[in-house]
Amino acid sequence: MPAFHAAAGALITDPAGSVLLVKPTYRDHWAFPGGYVEENEYPHHACTREVREELGLAVASGDLLVVDWAPSAGQRPRALVHFTFDCGTLVGLEGIDLPGHELEDVGFFTLQEAERRLPVDVAPRAHAAIRARARQTPVYLASGTAPHR
Numbered sequence: 001m002p003a004f005h006a007a008a009g010a011l012i013t014d015p016a017g018s019v020l021l022v023k024p025t026y027r028d029h030w031a032f033p034g035g036y037v038e039e040n041e042y043p044h045h046a047c048t049r050e051v052r053e054e055l056g057l058a059v060a061s062g063d064l065l066v067v068d069w070a071p072s073a074g075q076r077p078r079a080l081v082h083f084t085f086d087c088g089t090l091v092g093l094e095g096i097d098l099p100g101h102e103l104e105d106v107g108f109f110t111l112q113e114a115e116r117r118l119p120v121d122v123a124p125r126a127h128a129a130i131r132a133r134a135r136q137t138p139v140y141l142a143s144g145t146a147p148h149r
Helices: 042-053 113-118 123-135
Strands: 004-013 021-023 034-036 064-070 079-089 103-109 139-142
Touching: 004 042, 004 123, 021 113, 034 042, 042 079, 064 123, 103 113, 103 123, 113 123, 123 139
Parallel strands: 004 079, 064 139
Antiparallel strands: 004 021, 004 034, 021 103, 064 079
């Protein structure tokens, strides 16, 4: 049986529709809040846990917005399945508590600004997640290809 890694991320926006991203201390680029799914953990539970650990926020992982498949690359020897969940809207950054050892910054960015800050293979998730939320229909992405409905 093939094996792969699984990760989960949160789409959180402000009332204007800007996307919340975090800047990890251990990467050169920004990311959606989230992380790897642990053994015997459901992806939506991983998303909720990671947002709590990274931002100090208790959010509910809502609708599944995007499933993204990425082949093995670089230091990741296995393919990755990434689940993006709708985690709602925040009015401002009050109440966010960043773990300094893991995250150095957080901010809301327009869709275009978010796409410029995300790695090129992750940037399509931002647009796909916003579109999926508006249409109330999840989107399947295969890294580097057009979205599938």
